[in-house]
Every structure is written in structure tokens, then in C-alpha cells.
Amino acid sequence: MQASIFNVRVPLRDQADVFLMNTLTDAQIIVPPEVVSLLDSIEGRTQPGQATAGHAIARPFDDEEREALATLTELGFVVDSHDADRRALDAYFDTIRHDTSQLRLTVLTTLQCNFACGYCFQGDHGDHNRHAHKMSLETAAEVVAHAERQLDTVRPERLSLMFFGGEPLLNLPVVYYLAEHVHAAAAARGVPLTISMVTNGLLLTPEVVDRLLPYGFTGAKITLDGDKAAHDRKRPLRGGQGTFDKIIANVRAVADKCSISIGGNFDADNADSYPALLDFLAGQDFAPKLAKVNFKPVMGSAAPAPAAAVPAAKPSRINGIIPLTAVATSGAPLGGACMTIAGAGGTKASSPCDSCHFVDETMGFLREETKKRGFPTIDGVHMGPCEIHRKHAQTIGPDGALYACPGFTGESTFATGHISAAQTPVQAKAAATFDRIGAWRQCGDCSFIPVCAGGCSVASHTELGDLDTPACHRHSLESALVSYAAEAAAAS
Numbered sequence: 001m002q003a004s005i006f007n008v009r010v011p012l013r014d015q016a017d018v019f020l021m022n023t024l025t026d027a028q029i030i031v032p033p034e035v036v037s038l039l040d041s042i043e044g045r046t047q048p049g050q051a052t053a054g055h056a057i058a059r060p061f062d063d064e065e066r067e068a069l070a071t072l073t074e075l076g077f078v079v080d081s082h083d084a085d086r087r088a089l090d091a092y093f094d095t096i097r098h099d100t101s102q103l104r105l106t107v108l109t110t111l112q113c114n115f116a117c118g119y120c121f122q123g124d125h126g127d128h129n130r131h132a133h134k135m136s137l138e139t140a141a142e143v144v145a146h147a148e149r150q151l152d153t154v155r156p157e158r159l160s161l162m163f164f165g166g167e168p169l170l171n172l173p174v175v176y177y178l179a180e181h182v183h184a185a186a187a188a189r190g191v192p193l194t195i196s197m198v199t200n201g202l203l204l205t206p207e208v209v210d211r212l213l214p215y216g217f218t219g220a221k222i223t224l225d226g227d228k229a230a231h232d233r234k235r236p237l238r239g240g241q242g243t244f245d246k247i248i249a250n251v252r253a254v255a256d257k258c259s260i261s262i263g264g265n266f267d268a269d270n271a272d273s274y275p276a277l278l279d280f281l282a283g284q285d286f287a288p289k290l291a292k293v294n295f296k297p298v299m300g301s302a303a304p305a306p307a308a309a310v311p312a313a314k315p316s317r318i319n320g321i322i323p324l325t326a327v328a329t330s331g332a333p334l335g336g337a338c339m340t341i342a343g344a345g346g347t348k349a350s351s352p353c354d355s356c357h358f359v360d361e362t363m364g365f366l367r368e369e370t371k372k373r374g375f376p377t378i379d380g381v382h383m384g385p386c387e388i389h390r391k392h393a394q395t396i397g398p399d400g401a402l403y404a405c406p407g408f409t410g411e412s413t414f415a416t417g418h419i420s421a422a423q424t425p426v427q428a429k430a431a432a433t434f435d436r437i438g439a440w441r442q443c444g445d446c447s448f449i450p451v452c453a454g455g456c457s458v459a460s461h462t463e464l465g466d467l468d469t470p471a472c473h474r475h476s477l478e479s480a481l482v483s484y485a486a487e488a489a490a491a492s
Contacts, residue, residue: 001069003039005085005445007077010485019485023450024085024092025076026382030492035072038065042078082445092450093438097391103156103191104393105147106406107178108164109171110134111398115200116238117225132166133398133410139419140174142400144181146419151189154392159186161216163197164395164406169204176211183215194218200235201247209257219259219291222247226264226273227280234270248284255286264295271362275369282373293375295366360476368483380480385453388437402427404434407458439470448477 006024018036021028061069072078079085111132135143151159161182163175179195186193193216201222209217224247225234232242251260262281266274274295281287363380370377387393388405395403401415408414416431417423423431439454446452454460455471464471 001042002079002081002085003042004077004079005082006089006447006450007039008447008481009036010482012485012489015489017489019488020077021381021481021485022076023381023447024088027075027077028488029075030489035068038068039072039077042069089449093385093389093440093453096385096389097435099390100154100392101157102160102392103150103154103158104160104162104387104390105143105150105182106162106164106387106393106395107143107168108135108166108395108397108406108409109168109174109178111166111410112170113165113167113200114170114202114237115167115235115243117235134171135174135398135400137173137177139398139400140177141181142420143178143396144185146396147182148185150392150394151185151191156191156392158192158194161193161195163195163199165198167200167203168197169199169202169208172203172208179212179215179217186216192216196220200243201250202243204250204254206253206257209254213257217258219261221261221263222251223263223265224277226266226270227276230270230273231277234265252284252286255289259291260286260289261292261294262290263293266295266297266362266366271366274366278369278373278375281375287375290375292377293370294377295370296363360473360479363476364479364483367480379484381477381484382451383477384451386456388434388457389453391435404431404437405458407456408461433467437467439468442468443470443472446474448474452477 004022004024006022008021008023010019012019012030017030017032019028019030020036020039069078079088112134113132147159147161159182161178163169163178168175175197183193183195195212195215195217197220199220199222201220204220204222223235224244225231228242228244231244235243237243254260264274264277278293281290281293367377367380386405393404395406395409396419397403397409397415400419400421401409401412402417402419403409403414404416413426414430415427416434417427437457439457439460440449440452441454443449443452443454452473454468455473457467457471459471460469461467
């Protein structure tokens with residue numbers, strides 16, 4: 001009998017009690033210090049009539065302690081052994097991997113974008129849009145056929161369809177076609193369909209929403225990179241025109257029709273502008289209708305790899321961009337998918353548990369500022385496992401190629417198949433790689449593995465050169481846990 005590897009604890013301020021959480025079972029309790037002491041003492045203690053491994057009789061548990069241990073065992077805080085804990089973790093990830101309750105399809109309708117964000121290689125820069133892939137109606141029909149086959153094979157309880165890009169609304173004919181025909185395929189099989197999208201918001205008009213609502217459209221995530229001045233500087237049109245006012249007008253016009261979440265990308269240049277954005281949003285008539293508000297680091301280029309004979313050094317910020325969720329050093333924008341998709345990671349010079357405190361502390365600060373204004377946001381603790389760990393969550397590129405995650409879209413060596421062609425040997429190899437993906441296996445006995453899964457695999461690939469190297473932000477998780485515990489105590 002041992003205390004679980006996945007126990008985390010937070011002493012509650014102004015109280016003697018302690019918040020306990022098991023990240024594998026998600027059990028959460030507030031206990032007096034005596035229970036914590038009991039957890040710390042269980043190794044080497046015995047039940048009545050039992051002896052320790054060395055045959056010396058230790059003080060047995062009394063009735064009150066046995067009752068507490070029974071509850072702690074039921075909740076997962078006490079386990080037979082750490083080996084049992086690790087087997088349970090393997091089973092947990094295996095369950096997630098093969099879960100059939102939901103089929104998730106993310107479709108990139110185009111890699112084109114109507115913005116010219118300075119931190120992105122995509123968008124209206126140079127001739128990118130001239131060459132960027134855009135899904136045809138013929139490919140869209142193949143996507144529908146693929147969805148039908150997946151529905152018949154997986155037999156999910158529900159189907160989720162997300163439109164992504166680039167800017168997905170630059171290809172409205174495909175968006176409308178897929179919404180209508182995937183809805184019909186799901187309805188014919190009695191499977192509920194929900195449709196959502198990630199969009200910059202410039203084209204999200206009431207007319208677009210009204211067209212999609214009959215087919216299960218629930219809402220959109222829209223990006224605002226700070227207050228008006230910061231956003232217009234970071235996310236302009238090619239001619240330099242600002243986009244903030246038009247986006248806000250669109251949000252106001254559709255907020256009664258669908259759910260709207262607000263995202264944002266911070267770097268060293270605009271992080272300080274987010275409190276002003278939050279104040280602005282709090283003063284809008286649509287504020288109570290916002291489903292979620294959450295900000296994360298912008299993606300920037302990793303520092304050049306040092307010469308082999310020179311000790312690696314931690315990269316500095318490049319042009320004000322925080323080099324955590326890096327664009328590949330080849331200059332490709334994370335394989336073509338919108339750069340705001342991936343999470344944060346480390347650097348080639350860092351150990352798996354070395355994190356950038358600027359990012360961690362800024363994420364924590366903005367999360368608290370968001371909560372102060374009364375907006376729902378992520379708790380910062382339950383961060384994963386993401387869809388890359390789910391076999392029945394697929395990303396479909398504009399050309400019909402299949403990927404395990406939007407962050408790999410466009411990188412042919414990471415395509416796992418095609419919606420209408422036989423799997424090639426290269427694709428089979430990629431599929432096998434993602435099927436056994438598990439950076440968390442290098443995380444030792446870290447208590448946060450069940451809610452982190454080793455971090456973002458896109459960040460690990462683009463920055464560390466290895467999908468199975470953890471992209472760790474333990475500091476951020478610990479900070480979020482303190483806040484989460486305080487809220488739990490206040491609500492109890």
C-alpha cells in the first residue's frame with residue numbers, strides 16, 4: 001500500500017486544511033493535516049495481524065485511520081503499489097486512444113488567410129495565398145464519403161466537425177457543402193452532429209451563422225491579440241488596415257445566435273495589453289454571452305541550432321517573439337496549419353522539465369485577470385490529453401490528406417493517410433508513430449502526466465526535433481493548481 005504517484009497537494013491559505021487532488025482519477029478533497037500525515041506514513045505501516053517486510057511489527061492502523069484509508073483508496077489517493085499506478089496510467093491512455101464515443105473531424109478548408117499577422121508566415125504575405133492549398137468541392141465530396149465510412153466503422157455516439165485553416169471562411173462554398181452533407185450523413189445514422197470553427201472573425205457575419213445553424217453549428221473561437229491598438233498592430237490586413245472594430249461588430253451581431261469564445265496570442269510586445277482588452281470586453285453588451293476567454297503564447301522561430309562543439313545556450317526572444325511554440329527552422333509555418341494551434345514547449349538546449357517562466361507566469365497572470373472580470377476560462381490544470389492521443393480524432397487537409405493534429409498539416413512525412421487513396425508506406429509509418437506516441441513516458445513519476453501527457457507534440461517536433469521529448473510547463477501547472485485549490489476551497 002502506497003500513496004499514489006499522481007497525488008498533488010496545496011496547503012490552503014488562512015486555513016490548516018490541505019487541498020488534495022489525484023490527477024489520474026480527478027478526485028479532489030479538502031482534508032485536515034492529519035490525513036496528509038496518514039498518507040505520508042502508510043508505507044511500512046500495517047493492518048492488524050500483518051507484519052512489515054522485515055517482520056518487525058509496526059504500529060497497526062486504528063479504526064479511524066482504516067476508515068480514512070478506505071476512502072482514500074476508493075478515490076485513488078492510496079494504491080497497492082506504484083507499479084499498479086503506472087499500469088493504471090497505461091490503461092488510461094489506452095482508453096483515451098481507442099475511445100469511440102465521439103468521432104472528431106477537423107477540416108482545413110484552405111491554408112489561405114486574409115490577415116497579414118507579423119508573427120505568421122501564413123496570411124497575406126508575398127505570394128503565399130497564390131500558392132496556398134484550397135479545398136475543392138470535389139475533395140469536399142470525398143470528405144463526406146470519408147465521414148460516412150468513419151461513422152459506419154467507429155459507430156460513435158456523436159460527431160464533431162470543426163472548420164479550421166488558414167481562414168476557413170475564405171472557402172465558404174466548401175464550408176456550406178460540408179455542413180449540409182455531413183449533417184445529412186450523421187442524421188441518417190442517428191448520430192448528433194455539432195459544428196464549430198476557429199476563425200479570425202472578419203467574415204463571421206449573421207448571414208454565415210444563419211446558413212450554418214440548421215446543420216448543428218454551435219459556435220466559433222475568435223482571436224483578439226490584445227486591445228484595439230495592440231490587435232490592429234499585430235493582426236492587420238495587407239494594407240495595414242485595422243481589423244479590431246469589424247471583428248467586435250461581428251461578435252456583437254452573432255452573439256445571440258451562437259456561442260463565441262475569445263482567444264488571443266501574447267508575446268513580449270503585447271502581453272501587457274490584455275487587461276485593457278478584458279476591461280473592454282467586460283463593458284460590452286455581449287460580455288455575458290462569451291463562452292470562454294483564454295490567451296496563450298504566440299509562435300515564434302526557434303533560435304538557430306548551435307555548432308556541435310559549442311555548448312547549447314537558451315535562446316533569447318527574437319523580434320519580441322517568445323521562441324516556445326516555434327515555426328520549423330525551414331520557415332514552414334508549422335506545416336501549413338494556422339500558427340496559433342500548438343501549445344508551448346522547451347528549447348533544444350533545455351531539459352524536459354525546463355520551462356520559460358515568462359510564458360508560465362504570463363499565462364497565470366492573464367488567467368487570473370480573466371477570472372477577475374467574470375469570464376469563464378480554462379483552469380490551467382486540466383490541459384490534456386489533446387486530440388493527438390485520440391485515434392478517432394482526425395485532421396483533414398485541403399488536399400484530403402489525413403493528419404493526427406492540425407499542427408502537422410502540410411508536412412507530407414506526417415500524413416497518416418488520405419481520405420480517398422490507399423495508405424502509402426510513408427503514411428503507414430507515420431500512423432504507427434502517432435499510434436504509439438507518448439512523450440509522457442519520459443516524464444518519470446511526474447504527478448501531472450494525466451493532465452499534461454508530456455505537453456504539445458507539435459512543439460516537441462518543431463523545437464526539440466523529437467515527438468517523444470516532453471514539452472514541459474510544470475511551473476505553469478503548479479501555479480494553476482494553487483489557484484484551482486483556492487477556488488475549490490471557496491466553493492466548499
